[in-house]
Amino acid sequence: MKVKLKVKRSNGESGDAAYSRYEIETADNATVLDALIQVREYEDGTLGLRCSCRAAICGSCSMRVDGHSRLACRAKVIAITRGKEDHEIVVEPMGNMPVIKDLVSDMEIFWSKVRQVSPYLQPEGAVPEHEYLVPNEAMIDLTHTMNCIMCGACVSACTVLEVDKSFIAPAALAKAYRFVGDPRDDHKHDRLEYLAKVQGGIWDCTRCNMCVEVCPKGVAPMDRIMQLREISIDEGMTGGIGVRHSKAFSENIRRNGRLDEARFLPEAVGFFNVPRLLSELPGGLRMLRAGKLPWSHTLPWHKPIGGIKSVRRMFDSIRSQKKGKASS
Numbered sequence: 252m253k254v255k256l257k258v259k260r261s262n263g264e265s266g267d268a269a270y271s272r273y274e275i276e277t278a279d280n281a282t283v284l285d286a287l288i289q290v291r292e293y294e295d296g297t298l299g300l301r302c303s304c305r306a307a308i309c310g311s312c313s314m315r316v317d318g319h320s321r322l323a324c325r326a327k328v329i330a331i332t333r334g335k336e337d338h339e340i341v342v343e344p345m346g347n348m349p350v351i352k353d354l355v356s357d358m359e360i361f362w363s364k365v366r367q368v369s370p371y372l373q374p375e376g377a378v379p380e381h382e383y384l385v386p387n388e389a390m391i392d393l394t395h396t397m398n399c400i401m402c403g404a405c406v407s408a409c410t411v412l413e414v415d416k417s418f419i420a421p422a423a424l425a426k427a428y429r430f431v432g433d434p435r436d437d438h439k440h441d442r443l444e445y446l447a448k449v450q451g452g453i454w455d456c457t458r459c460n461m462c463v464e465v466c467p468k469g470v471a472p473m474d475r476i477m478q479l480r481e482i483s484i485d486e487g488m489t490g491g492i493g494v495r496h497s498k499a500f501s502e503n504i505r506r507n508g509r510l511d512e513a514r515f516l517p518e519a520v521g522f523f524n525v526p527r528l529l530s531e532l533p534g535g536l537r538m539l540r541a542g543k544l545p546w547s548h549t550l551p552w553h554k555p556i557g558g559i560k561s562v563r564r565m566f567d568s569i570r571s572q573k574k575g576k577a578s579s
């Protein structure tokens with residue numbers, strides 16, 4: 252099978268970057284990693300890339316393939332090109348991280364964020380004579396996060412990190428959930444309080460779902476972040492802007508079936524929080540100009556959508572389910 256590759260070559264020191272094109276013959280079942288290794292072995296020994304297991308286990312071959320963050324050893328060429336030999340596969344290093352050389356990224360940003368969430372058990376009290384016993388259900392709930400191979404694909408694809416470098420980002424927040432949910436850990440409350448209050452914590456995720464889409468191991472980091480939010484609310488951490496924002500959003504949708512822009516912001520930050528409201532004005536005007544905020548939605552008297560009763564029934568049903576769970 253003929254494979255065309257367009258690989259981003261970067262020099263981390265000088266910052267220079269350019270694309271190199273390669274055309275090779277590979278086996279029909281080749282992965283992008285196989286193709287890149289073939290290029291490095293037989294076409295261009297200067298190509299820099301990182302890999303080890305070649306079996307989606309070690310997490311070291313994460314890169315962007317045709318714009319999507321993924322493990323190169325799991326990306327079958329035939330599935331990407333759909334058999335079209337003129338399809339040029341574009342291979343680039345991970346996003347949101349500096350490049351050391353070509354496809355090799357500097358993952359210090361990734362690891363510093365993992366360290367930020369204290370990624371280890373912190374039990375208190377006497378150490379048991381034998382092993383710590385943990386209910387099965389608790390560990391089953393954590394299996395998602397324990398599947399993480401730290402490949403960095405989610406961090407590479409994170410749209411919040413792109414604009415806010417303080418965001419703890421999906422991998423580290425999923426790791427935080429792994430310890431918040433572990434019954435052996437005695438720092439659940441402190442961990443949640445930190446994650447709820449710190450700049451770049453759980454309330455800064457915009458739910459774009461990119462981390463869920465690119466994760467090769469089904470960790471679904473965004474879902475874990477949402478679980479952390481819920482647990483923090485259950486633990487009584489309801490004073491922050493993130494919680495108010497969420498409440499205002501859901502009340503808005505329950506009332507009108509769509510976002511009522513004129514009331515949403517004052518409800519989230521407070522009707523009398525004039526400095527904050529004024530500070531958001533330029534952003535609102537920019538949204539209007541860009542067509543992201545229809546004029547009709549800025550009017551305080553627009554009517555609920557048709558079928559609003561069904562929307563409200565859904566809200567009420569979910570709320571009563573939650574109440575039932577909490578009281579059982």
Ligand code: FES
Binds near residue numbers: 302305307309310
């Ligand atoms: Fe180990 Fe791809 S080489 S995950």
